[in-house]
Amino acid sequence: MSPRSEIWLASGLRTPFAKVDGGLSKPDIFGLSVPVVQAMLAQLGGQKPDFVTWGAVAPDLGWSNLAREICVEAGIDQTIPSFTTILACATSMVSVFAAAGMLDGRGRDLALIGGGESMSHVQVGLGHRLSNWLRHMMQARSLGQRVRMLGDLKWKDIRLDVPTVANRATGKSMGEHTEEMAKSWNIQRKDQDEIALASHQKTVDGWNRGFFDSLVIPVAGVARDLIPRTDTTLEKLGHLQPSFDRTSGKGTLTAGNSSPLTDGAAAIWVATAKGLDRLPSSLPRVRLVDWELGAVDIWHEGLLMWPAYGIPRLLARHNLTLTDIQLWEIHEAFAAQVLCHITALESPTFLRNKAGVDRDLGRFPRERMNPNGGSVAIGHPFGATGARILSQAVKELAAMPRGSRAIVSICTDGGEGTVALLEAA
Incomplete structure (x- = not known):
């Protein structure tokens, strides 16, 4: 090669x-x-x-x-x-x-x-009209010009632009979109809370076992992830109120089963x-075999569903099934989104009609998923999550037998996503 x-x-x-x-x-x-x-x-x-x-x-x-x-x-x-x-x-x-x-x-x-x-x-920004007015005001060459420009400013123009996690085109937040996905795929609240509980338990266990010691450096006096909870239970998670659908009585996404x-x-x-050769030989390393980057129609498909399309295409290209993958690292934007992906991957109808893969990929091995926790418990700094989840996968996979494989997937706003196939070598 x-x-x-x-x-x-x-x-x-x-x-x-x-x-x-x-x-x-x-x-x-x-x-x-x-x-x-x-x-x-x-x-x-x-x-x-x-x-x-x-x-x-x-x-x-x-x-x-x-x-x-x-x-x-x-x-x-x-x-x-x-x-x-x-x-x-x-x-x-x-x-x-x-x-x-x-x-x-x-x-x-x-x-x-x-x-x-x-x-x-x-950073909070000025609305475009206010920003343009202020820029022209600063460019005025005389006090008289500035006084006259005061009359150009309308009350409706005085507003601030506060960045949000809502999709610009749809106007809905990621949580609102995922609520729609959860209802469409009949994802239950208890199943979401079980994913969230496992995420916290595995993250805490990973820290206690020393898994994260070689991956995390102290910054600003903080040496350990501050989000994982040692005391959470299904009962506590079950008492939390819905965060995104508070009126229908059918909301299932909460602060406990969503990434913060x-x-x-x-x-x-x-x-x-x-x-x-430039890196320390002690650093875990694996081979990047293949990858997928894609998108779905955000008006007709679930906004965070693309990995369910990309994963089967990647597996089919390499003649692999779900159980041929020894490690699964799936980004937990929401526990509901993870369960939507799993349900889709186990559906021959979805695989054939949506992903374009005319084969049964078998059962998804949940016991191999996120063995050291995921984004619900660890956290989700948007720009950092890709490197975090890949480094975690590299360290875990490198300790497995030669030829072992991992799939890493991330869903994103805009109906896009990424999937990687890794191999221990």
């Missing part, structure tokens, strides 16, 4: 994750990301990556190329190029795919990939075989 056709992922580092306005509310996106980049660079022992990508979803007028600004602040050699990526929840995962296409084994062999989100520092707004940053290495 040529160097260009063989791409590897090596596990990276991340900050602890914390709820918005919680334990990581003081550092901004730079305060979260720069320590991660610096810790990643320290692993190279004086060597350098060939390029860097970094991403964040929440907009900010203080920068345009976030990746470059973070690299400059981190003290990286400024001859190393960097660029910024955005694809909602899959931001740093699609960066991995982009890097995989750029590495060629001929001088481009190692990329530092990552992203972050500081939801505690989301989260602060944090994460990174991962993407390399050719040559690039791996």
Whole structure:
């Protein structure tokens, strides 16, 4: 196999994750990301990556190329190029795919990939009309011009734009869309709460076993994820009120079975075989075999359903079934969305008529899913989740027998998503 056709992922580092306005509310996106980049660079022992990508979803007028600004602040050699990526929840995962296409084994062999989100520092902007009026006011050359312009400002123009997690086209939040999916797929509240409980229990167990010790660095005095709960139970989860459908009496999504707004940053290495030589041999690494990036019609399909289309197509291309995959890392935007995906993957009718895969993929092995917890318990900083979930998968899969496979999937706003097939080698 040529160097260009063989791409590897090596596990990276991340900050602890914390709820918005919680334990990581003081550092901004730079305060979260720069320590991660610096810790990643320290692993190279004086060597350098060939390029860097970094991403964040929440907009900010203080920068345009976030990746470059973070690299400059981190003290990286400024001859190393960097660029910024955005694809909602899959931001740093699609960066991995982009890097995989750029590495060629001929001088481009190692990329530092990552992203972050500081939801505690989301910038509030002026409405467009108010912003334009203020800009023209500042450009006025005399006091008289400014006085005359006061009459141009209407009360209806005076408003602020507050970033939300609602889809622009539909006007609905991710939770509202997922409520629709849950009703369409007949997903029950108790099943969602069981997924959420397992996520917390597995995350807490992962920390207690030391699984996360080599993946997480302390930042701002925080050394461990602050979201996982040791005391949650099905009974406690069952008492929570619906968060997105509060009026019909049929709402099933709650704060307990949904991922929270989260602060944090994460990174991962993407390399050719040559690039791996720059990394410590102790770092877990696996092969990136294949990937899918796609989208669905948001008006006629569930907004977060695309992985249920991409996973079977990826499996069919490699003549694999669901049980041929030893590790499943499915992003838990909502427990309901995970259950919608599983139900679809086990439906020959959906596979044939929707995904275009005319074969029965068998039973989904839930016992192999998210063995160290998922986004409901760990948290979901939009720009960081891709690198977080991939690093987790790399470490888990690398400890399995040679030839073991993993599927990693992330759904995103806009009806899009990403899926990766990894292999221990």
